[in-house]
Amino acid sequence: MKKITATIAIIFTLYSCNKEVKVVEKPIVKASEKAAFSIVIHGGAGFIKRDNISQEKEAAYRQKLEEAIRVGYNILNNGGTSIDAVQNTINILEDSPLFNSGKGAVLTNEGTCEHDASIMDGKTLNAGASAGTKTVKNPINLARAVMEHSPHVMLAREGAETFAQEQGLKIVEPSYFHTEKSLKALERVKASENTKVASFFDADIQNSKFGTVGCAALDKHGNLAAGTSTGGMTNKRWGRIGDSPIIGAGTYANNNTCAVSSTGWGEYFIRGMVAYDISALMEYKGLSLKEASKEVIQNKLPTIGNGKGNGGIIAIDSDGTIAMEFNTPGMFRATMDDKGTLYIGMFKD
Numbered sequence: 212m213k214k215i216t217a218t219i220a221i222i223f224t225l226y227s228c229n230k231e232v233k234v235v236e237k238p239i240v241k242a243s244e245k246a247a248f249s250i251v252i253h254g255g256a257g258f259i260k261r262d263n264i265s266q267e268k269e270a271a272y273r274q275k276l277e278e279a280i281r282v283g284y285n286i287l288n289n290g291g292t293s294i295d296a297v298q299n300t301i302n303i304l305e306d307s308p309l310f311n312s313g314k315g316a317v318l319t320n321e322g323t324c325e326h327d328a329s330i331m332d333g334k335t336l337n338a339g340a341s342a343g344t345k346t347v348k349n350p351i352n353l354a355r356a357v358m359e360h361s362p363h364v365m366l367a368r369e370g371a372e373t374f375a376q377e378q379g380l381k382i383v384e385p386s387y388f389h390t391e392k393s394l395k396a397l398e399r400v401k402a403s404e405n406t407k408v409a410s411f412f413d414a415d416i417q418n419s420k421f422g423t424v425g426c427a428a429l430d431k432h433g434n435l436a437a438g439t440s441t442g443g444m445t446n447k448r449w450g451r452i453g454d455s456p457i458i459g460a461g462t463y464a465n466n467n468t469c470a471v472s473s474t475g476w477g478e479y480f481i482r483g484m485v486a487y488d489i490s491a492l493m494e495y496k497g498l499s500l501k502e503a504s505k506e507v508i509q510n511k512l513p514t515i516g517n518g519k520g521n522g523g524i525i526a527i528d529s530d531g532t533i534a535m536e537f538n539t540p541g542m543f544r545a546t547m548d549d550k551g552t553l554y555i556g557m558f559k560d
């Protein structure tokens with residue numbers, strides 16, 4: 212009997228993994244009725260334009276975004292939790308050198324990789340975060356371990372690494388994270404700094420700063436979760452920590468409102484408390500997710516720091532409605548709904 216049940220379970224899992232996926236050109240953001248589950252991811256916002264990305268690169272990004280979101284989709288489709296979906300989806304992006312998180316993280320001024328991550332459970336408002344770690348292979352796993360196995364919300368640097376070891380998380384040599392791309396980006400940014408002619412709005416600088424990854428999900432049990440993982444910003448110094456590990460700025464989730472993951476120039480996302488602000492506008496002003504996201508990303512954020520507050524968010528509300536709002540030329544993003552409809556986007560249109 213046990214054998215038959217196990218066989219049925221395997222067939223079911225295989226079926227749900229290979230189930231025909233419908234790919235659409237425009238995202239389905241409005242759940243017509245309450246969606247059973249839903250998932251959205253980002254791979255960073257920034258100077259992502261059709262004319263500065265080759266077809267091969269575009270295909271590589273599409274392939275990785277699809278691989279990642281399918282992992283979360285399968286977990287949710289099989290009745291798994293939104294926290295599991297968020298963590299496992301982010302793991303795929305962290306392991307890819309394409310994005311600024313895990314392997315492929317940008318370099319600090321000293322040429323090291325320092326990772327920040329956070330995760331939040333919308334049902335319990337439990338949260339965990341880690342900042343400035345150099346050896347933890349998947350920082351989102353550390354954030355989750357902080358949430359579930361420590362009495363704290365945020366751990367940093369050596370202490371966080373000791374905790375990660377104690378938790379049996381995978382530890383790697385710092386060199387594992389380094390890529391040629393990040394090294395070139397650091398050289399470019401340092402050269403620009405020296406000539407003093409570059410501004411943040413130069414494509415080179417923009418390109419070198421973004422690429423954080425994040426995920427928000429609603430599961431079949433009606434629970435929301437969000438997570439974010441990043442290497443921060445190229446050429447960061449003095450132990451700089453961005454918005455990504457800060458609950459309320461880089462990540463927020465609350466079953467009463469929404470789950471949000473941010474990406475962009477962290478200093479302004481911290482000052483704007485972006486992720487929480489979207490939730491607060493829904494909670495206190497009754498705005499829809501779309502209205503709240505638009506208000507924060509298009510109207511409020513650019514006014515902080517004289518227009519330097521650029522970036523975007525992905526979010527889901529308790530009905531499974533999705534928002535993907537950004538004020539940069541592009542944002543790597545993908546969504547999947549409970550019907551298996553897949554959308555992948557990069558550019559504004």
Ligand code: ASP
Nearest residue numbers: 421423443453474475477
């Ligand atoms: N928000 C991140 C940071 O400032 C960077 C990014 O989203 O790419 O650390």
